[in-house]
Amino acid sequence: MxxxxxxxxxxxxxxxxxxxxxxxxxxxxxxxxxxxxxxxxxxxxxxxxxxxxxxxxxxxxxxxxxxxxxxxxxxxxxxxxxxxxxxxxxxxxxxxxxxxxxxxxxxxxxxxxxKIWRKVTKLWGKFKKPLKSFGRKVKRSTKGLTKDLTEVSDSSRPYY
CATH class of the missing domain: 3.90.1530 (Conserved hypothetical protein from pyrococcus furiosus pfu- 392566-001, ParB domain)
Known part of the structure; x- marks a missing residue:
């Protein structure tokens, strides 16, 4: 094998x-x-x-x-x-x-x-959605977002 x-x-x-x-x-x-x-x-x-x-x-x-x-x-x-x-x-x-x-x-x-994977999936979906800037889609890097996802909460979401 x-x-x-x-x-x-x-x-x-x-x-x-x-x-x-x-x-x-x-x-x-x-x-x-x-x-x-x-x-x-x-x-x-x-x-x-x-x-x-x-x-x-x-x-x-x-x-x-x-x-x-x-x-x-x-x-x-x-x-x-x-x-x-x-x-x-x-x-x-x-x-x-x-x-x-x-x-x-x-x-x-x-x-x-x-429970945890559902919360992380929901939060992760927010990061994966493209930002809109002046009517155009802007790609954003997801580097660094995969480090310790269990500690990420809505209050620690980056401000864009």
Whole structure:
């Protein structure tokens, strides 16, 4: 088996929906996926604490059947908490690929749980929106905004 480091955004889901909790037999058995994301965001757990996902390239695109882990890692990447994740290149059973949207999106069945990632996501969205200046969109750098997002609050939002 070959190990790689990939950005989560380059990996697609094999399903259209996932359960909001990790299944039995996994290290995070019964834990809500949003709570695991909270643990990663706050540093209580690392992305390397999750078992590496198995990926396969299908028609030039990486897919993983480990969709709950992939959801957590994609959200962590969106929040700037990780960029590359360890994966192992393997084989997926074609019957595992049941997505109707080419694996670009996934629906979480039930409440994913967690609180911190939701607050950070909401706050992060404010920083990612383009500023308007004299009717034109102005790009703003997001450098430095990914350092310690757990301590950022609305009151500490930079003034533009």
């Amino acid at each position: 070959r190990y790689l480091a990939l950005r989560p955004c380059t990996i697609r889901y094999t399903q259209d929906s996932i359960s909001s909790k990790f299944s039995e037999g996994s290290p995070h058995s019964g834990v809500q996926i949003g709570q695991t994301l909270d643990d990663i965001v706050t540093g209580h757990c690392s992305i390397t604490d999750l078992p590496p996902m198995t990926v396969e390239m299908v028609k030039g695109v990486w897919y993983s059947s480990n969709c709950r882990r992939l959801w957590v890692l994609k959200k962590a990447e969106e929040l700037g908490v990780c960029s590359l994740v360890p994966v192992k290149q393997g084989f997926l059973n074609e019957s595992q690929i049941t997505t109707y949207n080419f694996g670009k999106n996934i629906k979480v069945r039930g409440d994913p749980g967690g």
